Amino acid sequence: MKIEHHEWALEHLDTHLQAAVDLELWTIPFYMSAMYSIKDRNSTAYQLIRTIVNQEMLHLQCAANMANAYGLSPKINTPVYEGTYIPHLNFSLDPPESTKPYKPYTAEIGPLDELHINAMCLVEIPEFDTTKKEIILQSRIEEYGSIGAFYEALRFGAYLLRGKIKGGVRQVDYFSSFYRNMPDMIVTQSGAKGFDQVGLLIDLITDQGEGQCKVDETIPSVFQNTADDIEPAQDHFTKFNQIKTEGGDNGALLPETFPTKPCSEYTNEDKQLEKILIDQFTQLTSLLEGLFSGENPDNFFPIMASVGGAIRNCWEHGVTPKYSYAN
Numbered sequence: 001m002k003i004e005h006h007e008w009a010l011e012h013l014d015t016h017l018q019a020a021v022d023l024e025l026w027t028i029p030f031y032m033s034a035m036y037s038i039k040d041r042n043s044t045a046y047q048l049i050r051t052i053v054n055q056e057m058l059h060l061q062c063a064a065n066m067a068n069a070y071g072l073s074p075k076i077n078t079p080v081y082e083g084t085y086i087p088h089l090n091f092s093l094d095p096p097e098s099t100k101p102y103k104p105y106t107a108e109i110g111p112l113d114e115l116h117i118n119a120m121c122l123v124e125i126p127e128f129d130t131t132k133k134e135i136i137l138q139s140r141i142e143e144y145g146s147i148g149a150f151y152e153a154l155r156f157g158a159y160l161l162r163g164k165i166k167g168g169v170r171q172v173d174y175f176s177s178f179y180r181n182m183p184d185m186i187v188t189q190s191g192a193k194g195f196d197q198v199g200l201l202i203d204l205i206t207d208q209g210e211g212q213c214k215v216d217e218t219i220p221s222v223f224q225n226t227a228d229d230i231e232p233a234q235d236h237f238t239k240f241n242q243i244k245t246e247g248g249d250n251g252a253l254l255p256e257t258f259p260t261k262p263c264s265e266y267t268n269e270d271k272q273l274e275k276i277l278i279d280q281f282t283q284l285t286s287l288l289e290g291l292f293s294g295e296n297p298d299n300f301f302p303i304m305a306s307v308g309g310a311i312r313n314c315w316e317h318g319v320t321p322k323y324s325y326a327n
Contacts, residue, residue: 010164013157014072019088020063020154023147024205025288026079026087027056027123029281030109033321034120036311037111037257044230044249045112048239051229055208055236058175062185062201064292068170069187069194070161076289078282078324081109091122093145098125102244109321111257117244123147124209124237148206155202158195165194170294178227209236258315270319277310281323 035049067074079087086107091099102125105118127148144150171186179185182204187197204223218233225232231239247253266274284307287297314321 008157008160010070010161013070013154013161013164014067016150016154016157017063017067017070017072018074019150021060021067021074022077022079022087023089023150024056024060024063025076025285028053028060029079029321029323030081030107030116031056031120032308032311033109034112034116036308036321037315038255039258040255043255045243045247045255047230048243049112051225051231052236052239054178054228055225058185059205059209060288061172061174062205065171065186066158066198066201068292069165069167069198070158071164071166071169073170073293074289076285076292078285078326080326081107081323083107086119086123088144088150089123089147090143090145091125093143093149094125109323111260111315111320112243112254113257114244114254117240117254120240121237121244124235124240126237127152147209151202151206155199158198158202162192162195162198165198166190167194167197170292172291178225179223180226181222181224183222207235259318260315260320261318263320266319270317273310273314273317273319274322277307277314277321278324280307280310 031049031053035046035053038046038049040046064074084105084107099122102118102121104115105122106115107119110116125146127146144153165187167187167189169187171188173185176182176185184197184200185204187194187201189197207219207223219235234242243254247255249255280303284303287300287303290297291300311321
């Protein structure tokens with residue numbers, strides 16, 4: 001069943017806003033795990049993925065800011081990494097010829113290899129159908145073929161309900177110093193003016209990630225990292241596709257990654273490393289939920305850094321990172 005666009009209600013928008021938070025959060029451990037599996041931190045692939053991870057943190061902030069502007073206090077749910085499931089995306093809705101180069105793929109945590117780089121490309125794959133004029137609200141939000149299609153639906157619902165926007169509610173801004181050309185990363189206005197700011201955040205997410213097709217193949221300067229991105233004009237899809245096709249280093253193969261061992265061979269020390277990562281990631285998700293509910297945790301960045309160190313430590317001991325006991 002499909003719900004026609006005029007039936008959008010705040011509950012539908014809330015569902016989409018929470019889904020945006022879920023999807024952006026899902027990408028962070030998935031991308032970080034692949035990045036830290038690379039032995040050479042100076043490799044182009046490592047550096048490119050690092051820039052994308054940083055922007056996914058920004059996108060999570062943007063999604064949470066939008067949710068709070070509409071009165072939804074977003075929940076930070078521990079992501080699930082299983083099979084080929086990527087939350088709220090269904091690639092069978094895309095033209096088969098556009099997704100075929102990136103299959104097979106896996107949505108399970110693992111090193112940077114063909115299956116995982118394929119998944120990364122699919123997550124950021126452009127929205128090829130730019131001719132649709134009517135936005136249909138899906139009764140199942142999993143029925144979006146790309147981030148671009150998902151955010152266009154979110155934009156439409158946000159526009160219809162723009163009168164619900166209240167500026168300045170639990171807004172977070174950790175990244176403005178990296179984006180000197182970006183006017184605002186928070187929603188400070190209410191109503192129609194607030195929607196202009198919401199639209200800007202959606203444009204930021206989709207242009208950086210290649211969630212939509214652009215006439216210009218580079219990220220607009222307003223959305224470019226002005227501080228520490230090695231290729232600030234390139235979107236996520238382009239960067240991932242470069243790693244897939246060129247290995248990230250002038251036609252080389254994918255960079256060397258740490259070898260892993262089966263869980264049956266884990267030592268007590270290995271299991272302790274696994275536990276440390278799960279505990280630290282659980283603490284991180286708790287801090288994120290607090291951050292987006294108006295708290296001001298002073299240990300957010302140290303915990304974020306410790307999660308990265310724990311991921312790397314797992315790989316160096318042949319242990320595949322794990323983020324919850326349920327996965």
